Amino acid sequence: MIEVEVKGYADDSIFERVREEFELMRKEHHEDTYYQHPCRDFAETDEALRIRIRRFDGHFEAFLTYKGPKLDSTSKTREEIEVPINDPDEHTRILEALGFREVLTVEKVREKYYVEKGITITLDEVEGLGKFIEAEAVTEDRDKVPELVERLKRLLLELGVTRFERRSYLELLLEKEG
Template identity: 70%
Template sequence: MIEIELKGYANDRIFEKVRGRFEFMRKEMHEDIYYQHPCRDFSKTDEALRIRIKRFNGHFEAFLTYKGPKLDDMSKTRKEIEVPISDVDAYSDLLTSLGFEKVLTIVKVREKYYVEKGVTITLDEVEGLGKFIEIEKLVKEEKDIKNEVKKLRGILEDLGVERFERRSYLELLLEKLKKNGSQT
């Protein structure tokens, strides 16, 4: 599957518009542990590998996720492979035993909203970065990307999003840490 995703900077006004217009699905706590490949630099190949731990409504889910390079110039659209996992520690040990190194852990609170069939909006409060809004849809064919990006961007603009961001939270936080002279 191809994940079409657009992200923008948000504020309280945008959060309230989403809460008033769309159907609330759930609130989640995310802990995303990112890994670096031992033989290629994901920051140069525009790829990502992470373990995501999700907590919501007393439940726990975890996934190993690979994200391929972005497929267009306007969005964060990319191939995504996500595999549910039950033992986070065992998968983390497996990755580090194979030479993968932990890069950084991103923590966020996410509110998820239903827009229409196949389309969701999330409101994210990311530790160290602030508030963001994301809209996403899964498609099967690359030929559908351009039209869907335009449609999704229109929804975000209608909500008041003026500034879009193609970089991942990992890229943004690493850049901020580097700028502030902090170590990862």
């Protein structure tokens, strides 16, 4: 699966426009813990491995996710492999036993909105970074990526986004700390 994603900086007015124009699917709390491979530098290879704990409506879900290198020069589009996990603590123990080390945990509140079939918008309030908006679509066809990127970018521009961001929240937080 290829996750086509365009992200921009947001403010209260952009959040309000989305809340007025689109249907809220759900509000979630995310705790994303990222890991460094023992033998290669994910910062150099532009990959990511994380365990995400997602809490909503009194429930929780957890996922182990691998994200491959970005596929184009303007968006955050990349191959993503994600599997549900039942016990994040035990998966963490496995990763650590294999030599992976924890890099950082990114915490955010996410509101997910339905735009149309196959397209969603998320409003993120990221601890230590502020407000962001992401437009996302999923495809199996790499040839459709450029068209989807442009469509998502137009959507964000129409909502008032003036500044786009290609770096991940992890990259932004590490840069801020460094």
